[in-house]
Amino acid sequence: MTWDSYRRDLSNFQLPVYYAKDLVSLLHDYINASDEYFRGSLNMRRVFESAIRENTGEDEPDAPWIDVINDVDDEATPPWEFYYTNKIWLGEGISPPDVTKLVGCDCRGKCDPKSTTCACVLRQNPYVEKVFGPGFAYDSKGRLRTPKAPIFECNAMCSCDDDECKNRVVQHGRKCSVSIKKTPDKGWGVFASKKILKGTFIGVYSGEFLKDDVSERRGLVYDKSGRTYLLDITYYYLAETQYVVDAYHVGNNNSCDPNCRVNPCYINEPDLEKPLLTLWARRDIAIGEELCFSYQGHDPDDADQNEDNEAAHTIVNICRCGAATCTGTRIPLRSSSGAGWLMLRPIGFMFS
Numbered sequence: 001m002t003w004d005s006y007r008r009d010l011s012n013f014q015l016p017v018y019y020a021k022d023l024v025s026l027l028h029d030y031i032n033a034s035d036e037y038f039r040g041s042l043n044m045r046r047v048f049e050s051a052i053r054e055n056t057g058e059d060e061p062d063a064p065w066i067d068v069i070n071d072v073d074d075e076a077t078p079p080w081e082f083y084y085t086n087k088i089w090l091g092e093g094i095s096p097p098d099v100t101k102l103v104g105c106d107c108r109g110k111c112d113p114k115s116t117t118c119a120c121v122l123r124q125n126p127y128v129e130k131v132f133g134p135g136f137a138y139d140s141k142g143r144l145r146t147p148k149a150p151i152f153e154c155n156a157m158c159s160c161d162d163d164e165c166k167n168r169v170v171q172h173g174r175k176c177s178v179s180i181k182k183t184p185d186k187g188w189g190v191f192a193s194k195k196i197l198k199g200t201f202i203g204v205y206s207g208e209f210l211k212d213d214v215s216e217r218r219g220l221v222y223d224k225s226g227r228t229y230l231l232d233i234t235y236y237y238l239a240e241t242q243y244v245v246d247a248y249h250v251g252n253n254n255s256c257d258p259n260c261r262v263n264p265c266y267i268n269e270p271d272l273e274k275p276l277l278t279l280w281a282r283r284d285i286a287i288g289e290e291l292c293f294s295y296q297g298h299d300p301d302d303a304d305q306n307e308d309n310e311a312a313h314t315i316v317n318i319c320r321c322g323a324a325t326c327t328g329t330r331i332p333l334r335s336s337s338g339a340g341w342l343m344l345r346p347i348g349f350m351f352s
């Protein structure tokens with residue numbers, strides 16, 4: 001048996017799959033059942049931070065520790081209804097990836113972005129070559145060089161080297177330093193603890209993968225509390241919004257001049273409708289800056305995207321992002337991953 005025959009035999013291929021119904025919430029239930037004094041003690045902050053590490057450490061062993069900071073009031077932690085995770089949990093009716101459709105490359109060592117035979121370059125090229133030139137979505141430092149394109153990383157079926165290959169960024173996890181901090185008027189937010197360079201991977205917008213109709217039902221309940229974490233998966237190359245991610249952690253806040261963007265990324269999922277939603281720095285971000293994205297999928301680089309898009313929902317909040325360009329009026333309670341990407345159509349940036 002060779003490595004090639006081994007990896008092509010699907011009976012040897014077991015992808016970990018996580019179902020939302022199996023989520024273990026013992027710690028959260030215990031803390032939520034405790035009295036306010038216990039929940040509100042400052043020691044709980046360390047417990048919260050440790051729970052984040054516990055839930056994410058396996059996938060992101062190099063990720064810097066996340067501090068929880070509150071200089072605004074005496075709330076010790078974000079609400080314990082959140083389970084901080086970097087995984088995607090499959091909700092009701094969502095099937096796991098069909099690995100029989102997953103195509104890997106046959107490269108040795110590191111993949112060459114100029115290759116004309118690497119299956120992963122060939123999968124990426126149709127989305128990037130006309131605008132950014134052929135190759136992977138990343139530059140040689142692992143930063144995003146193709147801001148408005150889906151990302152296709154090498155996957156578990158590839159024969160390239162997991163550590164050497166430069167087309168494996170999201171799957172190696174967060175490397176930048178962030179903290180969770182209370183803001184004066186937007187609840188909790190995520191902040192840069194060190195400078196983050198443009199194009200750096202920040203994290204996965206992780207949570208529960210849901211069908212659109214299930215999320216509609218949940219949205220009605222969430223909207224009443226004014227705290228909705230539903231992100232519709234809408235991209236120009238997808239026929240319709242079929243899926244939604246219901247975030248399990250403290251989601252980033254909205255900004256009219258966001259320093260982050262959300263890009264769809266595919267690793268071990270061959271179904272284009274089911275990307276990982278990944279957050280990237282869209283410019284250099286200074287230490288202490290809040291990490292925000294546009295809930296409407298708007299890209300400030302596209303001038304004619306200032307109007308509400310169809311995917312934005314009608315229930316709105318007053319925006320307090322503080323950006324010079326802030327409309328100051330409203331943000332949708334429910335977010336949309338890439339509505340603004342529709343603008344790519346006219347420049348021939350189409351799915352082939």
Ligand SMILES: C[S@@+](CC[C@H](N)C(=O)[O-])C[C@H]1O[C@@H](n2cnc3c(N)ncnc32)[C@H](O)[C@@H]1O
Pocket residue numbers: 185186187188189226227228229250251252253254255317318319320321331333
């Ligand atoms: C996905 S959550 C973000 C995390 C939230 N701040 C928390 O503490 O849980 C979305 C909610 O945060 C608040 N929010 C986010 N961005 C905001 C903004 N620019 N202005 C005012 N409120 C904002 C709104 O209440 C919104 O419904």
